[in-house]
Amino acid sequence: MRKSSIYLLYVAANVIILCLVFIHAAYMRGAATDMLTEKSEMVKRFELTDLCLFTDARYARHLSMADMNSAFQDMPMAFEHFPSGSIMLPPPHIKRAHGTY
């Protein structure tokens, strides 16, 4: 078999896999509707404000409820005590006059 045929087959196989990835993603999004509704219902029912992404520090657990005195007080890119503080930014409203109106 010609080398170009082997390469084109490789590209075609990858493109087909990429298409399957999109089909899988669409299927998973459809299948996740109930799960997303369940989470959304919990947020509404229990009046939750934040996602449970990190639990090492209170300002990381409830990022949108944080105040400027707990985290990011030196500057947003300052070395953080907790590793989670180095992969997220302070909430935009905190940066605006410490969240006051």
Place this chain on the structure above:
Amino acid sequence: MGRIEAQRNILDFTLSSLLRRKGKNSALVIVYTLVVFLLASVMFFTHSIRKEASLVLRDAPEIVVQKLVAGRQDLIPLDYIDKIKDIKGVSSIKGRLWGYYFDAAIGANYTLMVPPDAQISQGSVEIGDGISKSRQVYQGDLLTLRAYNGEAMLYQIERIFSAESALVSADLILMDENDFRNLFQFPVGQVTDLTLKVRNPREMTTIAQKISEILPGTRPIIRDEILRTYDSIFNWRAGILIVILFVAVLCFIIFAWDKASGLSAEERREIGILKAIGWETSDVILMKFWEGLVVSLSSFLLGIVLAYLHVFFTSSILFEPVLKGWSVLYPEFKLVPFIDAYQVATLFFLTVMPYAVATIVPAWRAATVDPDSVMRA
């Protein structure tokens, strides 16, 4: 048909040429694939988590009012409700009781909360899947928490939230108001913060401003701000993400520099021979374009597919040490794959095109010189 055959002949020759320098080109493809994999993984992960946050948090409280004392959040007196409820546009207002509990037994932090409509009987709790797994306690078991007066409190576990809802509930404990107040010795007449519902969502900002005027020591947080917080989370400017981006950009600069700084003596001799046996300059440029495309397209397709498997099949296992940080209790990031053609196209133009173009310039320079002088050099 003839044109396609000509292109295939050039592609055949290009592949043979690449295989002659097998070691160097294999290393290039591996590094290139890793860079695409890393960028695609970050893009898929951050986009999916932002999208999920926007869907899940769209029903978050419309306005949360916190009290600040000396710059820090403090408990808010319930009589603030009377001062806020008369603001035009406020349809309801109530106190929210929540806080943190550090479990010394496993070194984890929990979020304790009283559900707003008193759905839990005294002495019972509903807990998140993360707590259940960490403490090895299940429905019907007793959960022991140490109260702030030193007393050990026992609660019957009524329900465990599903593992699928861990992104909002992994560390959550719901309990009755009296249990909450007893556990934390929480003062009567005070709550953690207030939540408001408004008649017209477009008036949220105006109402927040009015609250600040009436009660200057408070801080209102509107729902749009909560949503914007998660829209900017894992932004490329945040710590480690900028490091990853910097590494990726550096890799591409090295690739491009390697190509743009000229061809090796062997490659120049090859071009000289090709021109001597009758190849046109355009054929040589086409061959180099194919060379760039073969390397970049192969790496791109493989990198994208591997990134998808990494993020959505292994729950971003390679990012886990960073995401866990110092958390003892953390959710498994089983994300819904919110990927679209726009993300793939962005990655394509960021990774494939610059490389394919960078290979053409030196090839054009080499292809336009006299073949005799190239072969003699």
